[in-house]
Amino acid sequence: MTNMERPSLRVVLSGCSGGSKSTLLAKLADVGFRTIPEPGRRIVDEALRGDGTALPWVDLAASARRAINVAAEHLRVAREERGWTFFDRGLVDAAVALQHATSRAASVTLAAFPPYHRRVF
Template identity: 55%
Template sequence: MNRFVVISGCSGGGKSTLLAALSDRGYAVVEEPGRRIVEDETKGSGSALPWVDMTAFARRAVAMALQDRDDASRYEGWVFFDRGLVDAAAALEHVSGEPAVERFCQARRYHKRVFLVPPWPEIYVTDPERRHGLDTAMAEYDRLLAAYSPLGYDICILPKTGITERADFVLQMLAGDEPAQ
C-alpha cells in the first residue's frame, strides 16, 4: 500500500488551500513543482516558465516530481502531494508528444486513490504564478482525467465544499487504507 497521495485537478480549484489544511493537521505535504519552478525561474533570468518555454518547464517539473518522490520517503504516514509525477508527465506529453506518462509513471506509483479538484469557476483567480485563464485550466483538468485513468488509479472528484469539509472528506476516504510505517 502506497502512502503517497496525490491531490490534483483543475488549476485554481483549491488544491493548495486543501493541502495547507492537511499540513495544519500534521500531515507531510509536498508543494506543487510548478509553483516552485516559477518562483525559482522568476528570481533569475530563467526561461523554464510555462508562458515562455512550456517544454522546458514540463521537463523541469518531471525532474522535480521524481526528486520529490525520493525525498518524501523520509516522512512517516500519509504524504500528500500538490500534483505529482503524472501531472508533470502529462504536461510534457501534451507539449512535446513524447510518451512521458508511460515512460515515467508506470513504475512510480502513488496511492491507488487520486483526489481531483474539479473546475470551480466561482473561486478561480489568476496570480503571478498562474497566468492562464479558466479555459486552459479546464483543458488541463481533462488531460489529467485522461492520464490517471489508464494508469489504474481510482479517481475521486472532491466536492465543492469548505476547506474543513474537504480535508475531512480526504481523510475519511483514506481511513480504511492506513499506511504501513
C-alpha cells in the same frame, strides 16, 4: 503501530487551477500530515528570479522536464519517510504537460518512477 512501522503512502492531489488543492493541502498540514507543494510554483519562482528559463508560457517542454525532476526528488524524499504524504499536483501533471508539449506518452515518463497511492484526489 509506530511511525517506523508504517509504510510510505504517497497521495497526489490533482485538478484544475482554483480547484482548492492548495487549500486542502494546507488543512492536511494543519492536522499534522506531511505535504509537498506544487512543483510548478517553485519552477516559476526560480525562473522569475533569474535562476532558469523553464517558464511554461515560454518553453512548456523545458518547464515540464524541470517539474518532473522536482517531483521525482519530492517522491524520493517522501519514500524515505513513513506514513502519509500528500502532494499538490506532481509527477502525473508534469508527465501530462510533457506529453502535450512533445507527444511523449505520459505513461512512458511515469513508468520510470514509483507510483503514488492508487487513490487520487
